[in-house]
Ligand SMILES: Nc1nc2c(ncn2[C@@H]2O[C@H](COP(=O)(O)OP(=O)(O)OP(=O)(O)O)[C@@H](O)[C@H]2O)c(=O)[nH]1
């Protein structure tokens with residue numbers, strides 16, 4: 413029997429504000445050792461709170477298991493991460509119009525502020541230029557767009573939130589429309605919550621993360637535009653990233669996964685696909 417399980421981990425209910433919450437990171441890492449050198453003593457990893465997937469014991473985590481530019485440990489469920497085919501399935505104006513898949517293939521939803529790079533990330537993941545339409549102007553994606561990958565799982569491009577200046581016709585009521593999608597889509601494995609690394613942390617992104625947490629929807633923070641060395645608002649991208657990551661570390665007892673990406677350079681693309689494969693395969697596991 414195929415058991416469909418909810419994504420892991422389920423985040424604790426969160427308040428709407430981003431409290432500082434102290435926690436101690438207990439992940440232990442063993443230093444990499446070559447076959448000729450004896451194993452090094454275990455060193456506590458103090459700074460980086462790791463996301464440890466199912467199938468991995470905390471004490472077995474080593475640095476080689478952590479995906480570059482992320483806090484994500486790769487576990488035994490990872491595999492088949494290559495994108496071989498992509499098909500546009502449909503655009504839906506309402507959550508209830510989304511494809512009804514009789515075999516409930518798993519899906520990942522890409523969400524974030526308008527212009528954060530959702531459609532660009534999808535194009536980057538599938539290595540095609542314009543599968544998803546992008547624009548310099550915020551508010552380009554207005555519908556829920558389903559793309560079928562390798563005929564076995566879906567990527568979903570969503571309209572952005574937080575864009576108040578769109579013309580009336582282009583405005584999207586994110587709360588009624590996209591929230592309806594998240595609350596009713598039982599084939600959703602995980603959301604990818606995109607965060608623009610070229611601007612300082614934004615309250616609206618934290619509110620969105622909290623909303624997902626409160627509704628028990630698993631998500632991965634995907635930092636976009638990490639190719640931008642100088643950010644638009646004076647701070648460097650890496651300063652913005654550090655601030656955001658510190659907030660994550662201080663807030664979550666079990667930190668959600670995060671990864672740095674760029675749709676321009678391809679940074680993080682293959683690693684994000686690997687991470688998604690482990691989420692997918694775990695979700696899809698068979699239980700007899
Ligand atoms: N430098 C850089 N620019 C990016 C990156 N990703 C996206 N962009 C640019 O950001 C702008 C917005 O990209 P989109 O992919 O359309 O953003 P979106 O989140 O889908 O926007 P909406 O559909 O309006 O919500 C475009 O001009 C992209 O070229 C990136 O990784 N690096």
Ligand SMILES: [Mg+2]
Nearest residue numbers: 530531552553
């Ligand atoms: Mg878009």
